[in-house]
Amino acid sequence: MRLKVILPKVEPDVYDMPEECPYGCGGKYFKPHGVRGEWKPLRDPKYDEVVSYRYKCIRCGRSFRVYPRGVGPGPQSDRLKGMSVFLYVLGVSYGGVEDFTGALGCGIGKTTVYNNVQASGEEARQRQRHTVQQGGKRAVIGADATSVRVQGETVGIEVVVDDATGELLGLEIIVSESSTEIIEVIKTVAESVAAEVLVSDDHGAYQEVVDETGLEHQLCRHHVKENVEDLADALAEQVTHAADPPAESDLTPEQLTDDLDQLRDLVRHRPPDGETQLEQLYDRYKGVPKPPPGERYSVWYRMRMLITRLWDRWRCLTVDQRRDDLDGTNNAAERLIGWWIKERYRLMRGYKREASIKNVVTLTARMGAAEGYYDMSELFA
Ligand SMILES: [Zn+2]
Structure with a gap:
């Protein structure tokens, strides 16, 4: 299975102002705090540094920094985080990702790689929960x-x-x-x-x-077909050296072999009259007595159980024939x-650990099941 992703970008000249004060005071107006921006060293395959600007919230008076798109307060760019997560999902070990990013000139240690993977996984899980709750x-x-x-x-x-x-x-x-x-x-x-x-x-x-x-x-229906076919094979084998049919019935080994073929056909083709066919088969075997406790089930009784079970489940085997969405x-x-x-x-x-399974599986499933290219920026927003 292929993974198609888009890595987060770094856009050194694009600054997105927060809509509300990051301290949560509700303020929406900010003024520059100090005139010049400050250089910030960055770990990224393309940019070694970017400029951040300080702003002050008019309402609460506290100041905060605004970074270019794809950069946050931490030393790594979102692109580098995305790369490390992608490499890991492709099968490179944490240590391998450390070596690779080091060779690129923007090395991060394997603990950081691990933390990136887990944080992205947490984010993927949150987004997945949101999808389930809001996704209709x-x-x-x-x-x-x-x-x-x-x-x-x-x-x-x-x-x-x-x-x-x-x-x-x-x-x-x-x-x-x-x-x-x-x-x-x-x-x-x-x-x-x-x-x-x-x-x-x-x-x-x-x-x-x-x-x-x-x-x-x-x-x-694939499972049921396989199970029934396996069981039919076993019964076809068993009947070749089976004890005689129950005395009061007119069953024969030939009849049972024919009926097994009919069951195979039923699960293969699931015809519209399947339920009726099973009812008729059931009638033929319903008189077969259950063996006393401790005694091995006869082929006749196993056949009775197989038919009963399939008849019982027929409606669950054919929901797709009554709906057009599965x-x-x-x-x-x-x-x-x-x-x-x-x-x-x-x-x-x-x-x-178990939390790590949830994180990683949700992450890879989200990346893999996305239509077209999966934009990894959502994991670092
Ligand atoms: Zn504020």
């Missing part, structure tokens, strides 16, 4: 989970995305096995964006979310995890 309705959201290693421990990450654009809407670190945290992050996003549909795999937590929120549930897969969430968590994680050689 998103009818379809997708959720998925993954895990990474943090200092030798496995840490789960739950993500919620806009199914249409792939934009990251929510991210939570999942420490316990319980579903509570998963439910919480999805609920929060769903409410803020007035979601109508949740796309996910078959994990139990998602069922709880839709039960609690009343969201429509689309099970990722494709029925969880690709958006999976892509985000693949590109911006798994791939970047590998490059970035492990995270040191």
Whole structure:
């Protein structure tokens, strides 16, 4: 996956006056304080120094400095900060960024690089929260989970995305096995964006979310297709050396093999009469008794369970056939995890703490999911 970004610029002759007094007194009028500007040394690939000017707030009488666009009170320009963050996201280590900026003649230490990355990540998270709160309705959201290693421990990450654009809407670190945290992050996003549909795999937590929120549930049709096909293969194998069908039924191994083919066809093509077909299949197997406790499930009983399960989920497998704003897969969430968590994680050689995961993942996902070029200036505004 490519990252296309625009680095912040330094414009040494452009000065933006604050709209309100930086001390928060509410004053809007300022007068120059001292006539000449002062040179300020700058760490930047292009400019070694810029001029700052002092102003005085007419209302509260306090003075402040105004710097050229792309420069703040600190020694680094926004461009240099942006470069260091971009290099890190591309996979250069903190020490590597130190070496590279040193070679450019505007070196920053690796602790500064780390701080730049974390500060940009915090800013990206704030902007993401703002996007979710103010960004209007998103009818379809997708959720998925993954895990990474943090200092030798496995840490789960739950993500919620806009199914249409792939934009990251929510991210939570999942420490316990319980579903509570998963439910919480999805609920929060769903409410803020007035979601109508949740796309996910078959994990139990998602069922709880839709039960609690009343969201429509689309099970990722790729997942279900794969699961059903795998199970069909296993049953087709099992039936070749299976015990006889239950005495009171007229089931045969040939019938079961045919029915498995029908199930494969159903999940592949999802025909309009799918529910009816499943009902008929269910009728054929509903008399198969559950084996007594401790006994292995017969192929006949496993077939009964497979059909029941699929019939039960059919409506969740076909939401995309009743709406025109989703494709029925969880690709958006999976892509985000693949590109911006798994791939970047590998490059970035492990995270040191959980907050850092949130910062870095939100940052890279925001950079990566942006349409066209991502303007990094928003991170340093
Ligand atoms: Zn003031």
